[in-house]
Amino acid sequence: MWLSYELKVVTTVVKKELVLYFRYPVWVLFDALMPLLWVLSLVIYGMALVGSSYSNNLARLTNTGDYISFTVVGMIVSSFAYSTLWGMSYALRGEQWSGTLESTFLTPCSRFSILLGKALSSMLTTSVWVIVQITLVTLLLGLRINFINLPLALLFFLISLPSFIGIGFSLAGIVLDFKEHSAFVNFLSSLLGLLLPISYPLNILPPFLRYFSYALPPTYAIEGMRSLLVMGCSLSELIGLIIPLVFFDFFWLIAGVTIYLVEERKVLKNGTLGYY
Amino acid sequence: MQDYSIITKEISKAYRKGEGGFPFKRKSQKTIVALDNVNLSIGRGELFGLLGPNGAGKTTLIKILSTLIIPDAGTALVNGYDVLKEPGKVRASIGVVSSGERSLYWKLTARENLEYFARLYKVPDEVAKRRIRELLSLIGLEDRADDLVEKYSSGMRQKLSLVRAILHDPEILLLDEPTLGLDPGFSKSIRSFIREELNKKQGKTILLTTHYMEEADQMCDRVAFINKGRIVAVDTPERLKTMIGKKEVLKVVVEELGDSVLNVVKTLPFLEDYRVTGMEQSSRKTVRMYMKNVDAHIQEIVESFSKAGCRIISLSVEKPTLEDVFINLTGEALGDEY
C-alpha cells in the first residue's frame, strides 16, 4: 500500500518533469546538440593528433586502437552517470527558483520518491539523446560497438546505478543548503572530467590522480561498459570491477540518504528551504 | 479539555543572518528573533487571524506549523500530531497557501498542476478529477483550466493556490497573507470564499495571517496580535476593540505647512496618544488622535490647526479599529497605509 503510493509518486514526478522539459523547447534543442559538439571536438582533436581513426599508442595501452569508439562510449556512459548525479540537485534547484519547492515539500510523500522521480526523468531524456547521438556518430564516424554485449553492458550499468543515486542524494542535500549550484556543478563536473577515464585510459593519469579516480563509482561503470562494448574482456576482469561497485552501492546509498537528511534538517532550521 | 485543532507550545525561533554557504563562510553572525515563546490554541472549526506588521513572525509561525521550519524550542500539535515527531501526518492534515504567487508550475496548465499535486497528496485519480472540476467551477476558473498558469493574473494564481491547498480536503488550512497585493475585487471574492465556503459551509479550521486590519476584523472569529515575535493579545475582534477603553478617535486630514502638524498636536494636553501618517512628498497628512470625550475638544483642535496655518480637509469621529488597539498596545502601526 505504502510502496504502491510512493511508486505512484515517482511516476507522477517523472511525468510532470517530462512535460515541463518539453515546454522549454530551447533547452531541448541545446540538450540535443551539446553532447554532439563535445564528441565532435574530442574526435577532431584525435584526428589532428594521429591523422586517422586509429591510434597505435592507444592500442598499445588498451585492447583497442579505435579511439573514436573508445571515446564515444566513455562519453555516453559518463553522460548517463552525470544525469543521475546531477539530475536531482539540478531539479531541486529549479524548484527553488520557480518557487514550487515548498509546495512540493508540503505534501506527505517521501522526499526520496520525489528525488528518484527527478533522477529517472533526467535519465530518460538523456537516453533519448544518447540514442540520437549513437545513431549519428555511427553514421558519420563509423562507430564499432559490440552489440551482442549490450544486455550485459546494461546490466553492468544497473549494478552501478545505486551508487550514482546515492551520490545524487548527497549532492541534492548539499545543493539544498549551499545555494551556489552552478559553481558547485561546474567545479565537480570539471574535476570528474579530469578524473574519469572518458577520452583516455586510466593509466595515462599521474598515479596520485589515479587513486582519486578509483574512488569514483563512474570510473568502474565506464571501464566495465567500455570493455564490454568496445574492447572485449574476460569475466575475471569484469568481476574485478563489479566487486568494488557493489561495495560503493551500499556505501553511497547509506551515505547519500544520511547526508541528504542532515542537510535537509539544516535547511529546515535555517528557514531557507525555498530560498533561491 | 476543549477540542483544539492547533496548539502551539512555547515556540521560539531565531534566525542567524549573514551566513555564506560552504566553503565561503563569513564570520559575523547576527541573530534575529522571529518568534518568542508563542502559545496559541485554535479550536476546531474556528477561523483564527494572526494580525501583525511585516517582519512580526507570521510567516515563520505558519512554516513551523506546516513542517517547513524546525523551531529552536517548543513544538506544536496540528490535528493532534506533533510537527516535530510526525511531520508526515501533519502534512496530510493541512492545506497551505503561502503569500506570493510562485507556488505553482507556471509552465503547466491549471489542471496539470492540480492533478500533479493531487497525486502527491494521495488523492485517488477519479476523486481528484471530480474535485478538480468542482473546485475550479466553484472559484470561477473552469474556463481557464487548460491555460498555462503563466498566462494567469496574480489574483487567478492566488485562487488556484487556494484550490491546490484544499484538493485533498484537509481539515485545517494555513493561509499566509492570502490577499497580499491583490486588487480589491479579487481580495473580496477570496475573502468570502474563505469565510463562507471553506469555514462556515465546509467547517474547516483556518489560521490566516494578515497585516490588513479589516481582513482580520471582518473575517475572523478570534484574532491574535503579533509583534516582534510575541503574541500581544488574543480575543474576538469585538472584545479587542473594547480594550482601548472609553477612548474615541478623531481623524483629521489636513494640508500642512512644514512640520506644523506635529507642533500643533504636541501642544494639545488632552490627547492620550496620536499618530500622523501621510505620503512623504505630499503635504496632506492624516492625524489620528485618541482622547476621551471628543465633543468637548473639537473646537480647540480646529482652532489650533488654523492658527498654525493648516487647512483642514476633513474631520471625523470614528470608532476604534483593530489597528488603533494594536497601536495602543505596541506603539507601532500595522503597515504603511492607514
Added chain:
Amino acid sequence: MNIDYRNIIPELKVSVSTAKKEIMVNLRYPLWVIFWAIMPIFWLAPFIFQGHALVGGRFSEFFEELAGSGDFVTFAIIGSSLYAYVMSALWGMGLSLRREQWGGTLEAILISPCNKFSVLFGKALSDSILTSFYAIVQFALASMFFGATVRLENIFYVVLVVLLMILALYGIGFVLSGVILMYKEPGALLNFVDTLIYTICPVNYPLKALMLFLGGAGYYIVMVSIFFPLTPTLEILRTLLLPSFKPYINIALAASYLIVATIVFLTIGMLLFNFVEKKIREKGGIEAY
C-alpha cells in the same frame, strides 16, 4: 546617439570608478578568485592526457603537418589561456548584468544621469583586468605542470593583439548582454554558445583539423570561425609565440580584421543595447520579467 566630447573625461571617471568597485567586490571573495584561476586547468588537462594517450608523448607528427608545430601541449595551453577571455566576455558581462537585474540595481544604473555605456565599459574594464590575471596564472600553472616551449621576444606584439581581441570580444559581450536581458533563461543559451565556440575555434586543434575530416562542411565552419575574434587572435599569437607555427590565415589580414571587428561589434552592441533598453521601458519596468 551623439557623443558630447566635453563629457568624455567625466564619463571615463565613471568607468574607472565602476571598474574599481567591481574589482574591490571581487577581491572581497578571495576564494572565488583562486577558484576561477585554477578551474581552467581542469578543462585543459583532459585534452593533454588524451593527447598523451593517442600519440604517446608531447609531439605529434601529424599535428606538425597541420600546424607547422607538433608540440600539441603548448598549442593547447596557449589556446585555453586565451579562452579565458571568451568565457569572461560571455559569462561575466552578461550574467553580472543579469544579477543586477535580479538585485534591482540595473534600473538604478540605467536611470542614473551618467551614460550607461560608461558603466558597461567600466564592467568590461574590470573584467578584462581580472581575466588577464586569470589567463596569466593559467598559462604559468599549465607550463609548470605540462611544460610549454614559447618564444618571448615578441611579447609586446602579443600584448597588443590581446588588447585588440579584448575590445572586439567585449563588443560581442555588449551584443550578448542585450540578448540576455531580453531572454528568459540565458544559462542554456550561453552554455551552447560557449561550447560552439570551443568546438569551431582553434583552441585545442588547428583550423585545418576542422576541414580534415568534416570535409566541405569543415571549410564553411572555418569560414564562420575566422570571423570570431578569438580565431584570428589565436592565429597571430601562435605565430608570435610558437616556433615554426604555420598560420592558416594571413596574419596581416587577421590583424586588420580585428580592428574592423572591434568597431563593428561595439557599434552593433551599443545599438542593440539601446534597442533593448527601449523595449524594456515600453514593456514597463526592466524588472518586469
